[in-house]
Amino acid sequence: MSENALTNKGESSSALGSLPGGAAEHAPTTTREPASTLEGLSGVVSDWASDKQAFRVPWGKAMMWIFLLSDTFIFTCFLTSYMNVRISTTVPWPNPSEVFALNIGNQRIPLILIAIMTMVLITSSGTMAMAVNFGYARHRAKTTALMLMTAGFGATFVGMQAFEWTKLITEGVRPWGNPWGAVQFGSSFFMITGFHGLHVSAGVIYLAVVARRVWTGFYDRKGSYETVEITGLYWHFVDLVWVFIFAFFYLW
Amino acid sequence: MAYVAIADRDHVLHDPETFIRKYIWSQDHKVIAIQYSVTAIAIGLVALGMSVLMRLQLGFPHAFSLIAPNNYYQFITMHGMIMVIYLLTALFLGGFGNYLIPLMCGARDMVFPYMNMLSYWVYLLAVLVLVAGFFIPGGPTGAGWTLYPPQSVLPGTPGSSWGIIFMLVSLGIFIVAFTMGGLNYVTTVLQARCRGMTLMRMPLSVWGIFMATVLGLLAFPALLVGAVMMTLDSLLGTSFFLPAVVSMGQPPTHSGGSPLLFQHLFWFFGHPEVYIVALPAFGIVSDLLSTHARRHIFGYRMMVWAILAIGCLSFVVWAHHMYVSGMNPYFGFFFATTTLIIAVPTAIKVYNWVLTLWRGDIHLTVPMLFAIGFIFTFVNGGLTGLFLGNVTVDVPLSATYFVVAHFHMVMGVSPILVVFGAIYHWYPKITGRMLNDTLGRIHFWLTFLGTYAIYLPMHYLGILGVPRRYYAFGGTEFLPESVQSVNAAITISALFVAAVQLVFLFNLIWSLSKGKPAGGNPWRATTLEWQTPDTPPKHGNWGPKLPVVHRWAYDYSVPGAKEDFIPQNQPPDALTPAGREQEPAS
Numbered sequence: 001m002s003e004n005a006l007t008n009k010g011e012s013s014s015a016l017g018s019l020p021g022g023a024a025e026h027a028p029t030t031t032r033e034p035a036s037t038l039e040g041l042s043g044v045v046s047d048w049a050s051d052k053q054a055f056r057v058p059w060g061k062a063m064m065w066i067f068l069l070s071d072t073f074i075f076t077c078f079l080t081s082y083m084n085v086r087i088s089t090t091v092p093w094p095n096p097s098e099v100f101a102l103n104i105g106n107q108r109i110p111l112i113l114i115a116i117m118t119m120v121l122i123t124s125s126g127t128m129a130m131a132v133n134f135g136y137a138r139h140r141a142k143t144t145a146l147m148l149m150t151a152g153f154g155a156t157f158v159g160m161q162a163f164e165w166t167k168l169i170t171e172g173v174r175p176w177g178n179p180w181g182a183v184q185f186g187s188s189f190f191m192i193t194g195f196h197g198l199h200v201s202a203g204v205i206y207l208a209v210v211a212r213r214v215w216t217g218f219y220d221r222k223g224s225y226e227t228v229e230i231t232g233l234y235w236h237f238v239d240l241v242w243v244f245i246f247a248f249f250y251l252w
Numbered sequence: 253m254a255y256v257a258i259a260d261r262d263h264v265l266h267d268p269e270t271f272i273r274k275y276i277w278s279q280d281h282k283v284i285a286i287q288y289s290v291t292a293i294a295i296g297l298v299a300l301g302m303s304v305l306m307r308l309q310l311g312f313p314h315a316f317s318l319i320a321p322n323n324y325y326q327f328i329t330m331h332g333m334i335m336v337i338y339l340l341t342a343l344f345l346g347g348f349g350n351y352l353i354p355l356m357c358g359a360r361d362m363v364f365p366y367m368n369m370l371s372y373w374v375y376l377l378a379v380l381v382l383v384a385g386f387f388i389p390g391g392p393t394g395a396g397w398t399l400y401p402p403q404s405v406l407p408g409t410p411g412s413s414w415g416i417i418f419m420l421v422s423l424g425i426f427i428v429a430f431t432m433g434g435l436n437y438v439t440t441v442l443q444a445r446c447r448g449m450t451l452m453r454m455p456l457s458v459w460g461i462f463m464a465t466v467l468g469l470l471a472f473p474a475l476l477v478g479a480v481m482m483t484l485d486s487l488l489g490t491s492f493f494l495p496a497v498v499s500m501g502q503p504p505t506h507s508g509g510s511p512l513l514f515q516h517l518f519w520f521f522g523h524p525e526v527y528i529v530a531l532p533a534f535g536i537v538s539d540l541l542s543t544h545a546r547r548h549i550f551g552y553r554m555m556v557w558a559i560l561a562i563g564c565l566s567f568v569v570w571a572h573h574m575y576v577s578g579m580n581p582y583f584g585f586f587f588a589t590t591t592l593i594i595a596v597p598t599a600i601k602v603y604n605w606v607l608t609l610w611r612g613d614i615h616l617t618v619p620m621l622f623a624i625g626f627i628f629t630f631v632n633g634g635l636t637g638l639f640l641g642n643v644t645v646d647v648p649l650s651a652t653y654f655v656v657a658h659f660h661m662v663m664g665v666s667p668i669l670v671v672f673g674a675i676y677h678w679y680p681k682i683t684g685r686m687l688n689d690t691l692g693r694i695h696f697w698l699t700f701l702g703t704y705a706i707y708l709p710m711h712y713l714g715i716l717g718v719p720r721r722y723y724a725f726g727g728t729e730f731l732p733e734s735v736q737s738v739n740a741a742i743t744i745s746a747l748f749v750a751a752v753q754l755v756f757l758f759n760l761i762w763s764l765s766k767g768k769p770a771g772g773n774p775w776r777a778t779t780l781e782w783q784t785p786d787t788p789p790k791h792g793n794w795g796p797k798l799p800v801v802h803r804w805a806y807d808y809s810v811p812g813a814k815e816d817f818i819p820q821n822q823p824p825d826a827l828t829p830a831g832r833e834q835e836p837a838s
């Protein structure tokens with residue numbers, strides 16, 4: 001992360017060089033005291049209140065952060081609601097380690113599919129991070145390849161999710177009922193994994209589009225690979241959310 | 253200096269050439285603002301029409317047969333929802349937010365104009381879906397604007413099969429639209445201010461709109477989740493919110509859901525929503541008061557911190573709407589406490605408004621009249637809020653007309669007064685012409701006094717125990733006969749107030765061509781939007797060079813200065829040193 005931040009700065013200031021006017025015109029005009037002389041709360045306020053920008057990041061990145069914050073609230077509401085119905089239901093909740101077990105050979109292995117799915121998604125975060133790095137190093141081919149790999153992992157994840165859904169549906173799980181207990185089990189399951197799956201699918205498309213632009217040299221012409229990092233932010237977020245779903249839905 | 257690159261890049265702005273690109277598919281924040289405002293006001297007039305119909309029924313129960321009980325519930329629901337969300341939220345954030353943020357911060361436009369344009373069109377779609385609800389079998393939902401399950405999706409409530417779905421879908425679309433706009437507003441305020449415009453030099457209007465947008469981005473998710481779950485309940489037969497109820501003699505089709513969960517989700521959104529409407533009003537009214545009293549706003553920093561504090565606290569008071577819902581009584585204790593705490597920063601703001609007027613050079617212009625009217629009305633509504641915030645007082649008053657009177661005062665009339673004031677104030681910048689002053693004064697006095705004639709008696713009705721959301725009364729012996737006469741009087745006032753708004757509409761349209769030419773800065777105000785090279789501002793707002801800010805937004809009547817106001821972008825000189833972010837110590 002810190003390395004990215006550094007490269008990022010270099011990136012933007014080189015973009016600056018091409019602008020008329022240059023840095024002199026943009027010297028701060030505030031007569032605020034320099035931040036270092038202010039301590040404690042007023043120092044923090046003065047830093048944040050600096051002119052033009054509160055955070056030293058490009059617009060797109062700032063906007064993605066804010067969007068993800070809002071999206072966090074959506075997932076939090078979903079998960080809290082799920083926990084609420086799970087706690088307040090009068091009928092026992094089906095046991096996840098049995099419901100989500102697969103028969104492999106003669107063995108019944110609990111949560112195996114989910115474990116693989118989680119691994120796939122976490123790996124994709126790794127490839128994404130590498131893509132961002134190569135992006136800032138201007139390695140077009142490597143960046144494209146790594147982004148496509150990430151998208152591939154994402155698509156695999158969605159595919160496995162489709163498999164899981166099919167399996168549960170053939171076993172009789174429906175949004176309005178299931179053979180083993182509280183009806184809210186199916187409803188929460190389809191709703192939450194479905195909503196997350198939509199996020200992953202959107203991410204796959206997003207990755208593919210950006211990867212194509214990397215390949216065609218769009219960001220070289222633009223002079224900045226920021227978009228790759230912004231895509232990465234979204235992708236890491238979707239992974240992180242999955243970790244919570246995994247913990248709260250499958251492990252509880 | 254990594255951050256200076258983008259704001260001054262001129263080539264990101266392509267001047268639109270064709271009429272369609274300029275006025276329809278426009279990416280200019282000013283055009284989008286006007287589109288938002290016109291749509292919001294249009295749908296708001298529909299809601300006003302519905303309130304007139306409701307009042308006719310309440311005032312003269314046997315005189316009009318055109319409103320059936322079902323229609324009454326549908327009107328209540330649509331009226332409340334439209335007023336709160338499709339009118340006020342859209343108008344303050346999509347309308348004023350869009351217009352003022354870039355101009356007041358010294359930006360050329362929002363940071364992502366294309367997304368901003370989409371935001372409007374998606375909002376329009378949400379409005380159309382909402383209106384479509386009137387034309388489907390069963391009509392729109394009549395569940396009340398709170399949409400509480402189980403009744404909102406069970407047979408017996410009007411619109412429980414399709415009306416509610418249309419409502420939920422429309423809300424979902426609205427939230428998408430709002431998010432696209434809101435991300436723009438927040439990012440623009442944080443990242444795209446002009447040189448010298450520190451956060452602590454921003455006009456309070458921007459602060460209010462900014463904080464309201466943040467609240468929206470964090471509160472609407474709860475509504476979205478509630479809407480998704482309720483849609484699933486009613487379309488797919490899930491049981492998130494529906495317990496096993498026997499409805500109209502039919503065996504239960506659902507089991508084990510929690511209606512309280514919906515109430516929590518709804519009010520986790522619903523209370524911040526009150527402040528989404530109130531904070532922009534707070535901000536705008538501060539600027540109106542300061543400009544028209546020719547005096548710096550009192551306690552600028554305190555005002556900013558109060559906005560931030562109110563914003564944060566508004567997320568921990570939601571269950572004061574649920575004292576009678578059957579939740580754990582201990583919650584009531586907690587939420588009553590937080591509710592009373594939030595009154596502190598709110599009261600600070602009121603004191604500071606009054607102290608801004610103190611020894612000011614008060615010009616009773618039309619915007620100023622509305623601003624002062626706002627202070628009165630808001631204090632009135634705020635005080636009844638203190639009553640309702642306390643559990644023991646709220647329990648008997650819940651679901652009576654006292655509540656109706658309270659929320660109309662605090663989030664109906666008060667923000668609407670600010671909307672009017674703001675329109676009178678900024679119309680000259682938007683159109684280049686002044687609104688007619690005499691008509692404006694008539695509009696103000698009749699509206700202000702008229703709304704008191706409507707809502708003050710409602711407090712009294714509420715204390716008598718007249719229940720809210722009732723189509724007609726019967727078997728209510730505890731109510732004296734006079735209740736009916738009061739209701740009739742209220743209705744007459746309401747008809748009157750509604751009619752007076754025609755004066756305003758006429759003024760808006762008439763002044764467009766016949767109004768007095770305004771010049772660039774008719775109110776002699778300090779903030780940046782009045783310093784644009786053209787009026788109305790052109791695409792890109794600032795001509796070739798962005799403004800540079802040297803001082804805070806409230807340099808009025810500075811001793812020694814040539815004029816009684818110093819624009820924010822006026823460079824410092826010996827008499828008027830720059831860098832002031834606080835009022836003088838005296």
Ligand code: HEM
Binds near residue numbers: 749
């Ligand atoms: C002249 C203006 C207005 C009149 C005459 C009016 C009248 C009414 C009436 C008669 C009701 C139904 C009360 C009942 O039977 O329980 C109502 C409800 C409501 N009004 Fe207004 N109103 C006006 C403006 C506004 C505004 C500006 C807002 C904006 C916040 C607003 C928000 C609401 C809400 C939220 C409800 C509650 C709906 C419900 O119970 O579900 N009203 N109004």
Ligand SMILES: [Cu+2]
Binds near residue numbers: 526569572
């Ligand atoms: Cu509240």
